[in-house]
Amino acid sequence: MEKELHTVYLLPARFIKYDEVDESRVWIKMILEDNTVQERKFPVKAINVVENPDYLFVGIKTGVGFMELGVCDATEYISLFKEKWSVLL
Numbered sequence: 001m002e003k004e005l006h007t008v009y010l011l012p013a014r015f016i017k018y019d020e021v022d023e024s025r026v027w028i029k030m031i032l033e034d035n036t037v038q039e040r041k042f043p044v045k046a047i048n049v050v051e052n053p054d055y056l057f058v059g060i061k062t063g064v065g066f067m068e069l070g071v072c073d074a075t076e077y078i079s080l081f082k083e084k085w086s087v088l089l
Contacts, residue, residue, distance in 0.1 A: 003063050003064070003065075003066055004063050004064040005061060005062075005063045006062050006063045006064070007060075007061070007062045007063075008059070008060070008061050008062075009033060009058075009059065009060040009061075010057055010058075010059050011030050011031060011032065011033070011057065011058045011059075011060070012030065012031050012056075012057060012074065012080075012081060012084075012085045012088060013028045013029060013030035013031070013056040013057065013058045013071075013074075013088070014028065014029045014030075014054065014055060014056065014081075014088045014089070015027075015028055015047060015053040015054055015056060016028060016029050016039060018044070019041060023044070024043060024044050025041045025042065025043060025044060026041070026042055026043075026044050026046075026047055026053075027039050027040070027041060027042075028040055028041075028042050028047075028056065028058070028071075029088055030058055030088075031085055031087065031088065037087055037088070042058075042069075042071070046069065046070075046071045047071055049071070049072075050071060050072065050073045051073055052073060052075050053071075053073070054075065055073070055074040055075050055077065055078055055081055056071055056072065056073065056074050057071070057072050057074045057077075058070070058071055059071070059072065
């Protein structure tokens, strides 16, 4: 069955720290669609696939009856982070 896709977001983010209370969670600072900066908790397994989790892109897909989250390494875009998303640094 094919999923009906509504929205795809690709959001710049930075790893902050592991959660002190729940070690299975990490804190990530990200710029949302409306250019606000928020710190959000993510499962630690979301960043385990990333070699250097300092600079990240968080991908969010939404559609009818589903939402998927993915995280990927954005280290090669450090200059873009410094130029456009310096609030994350």
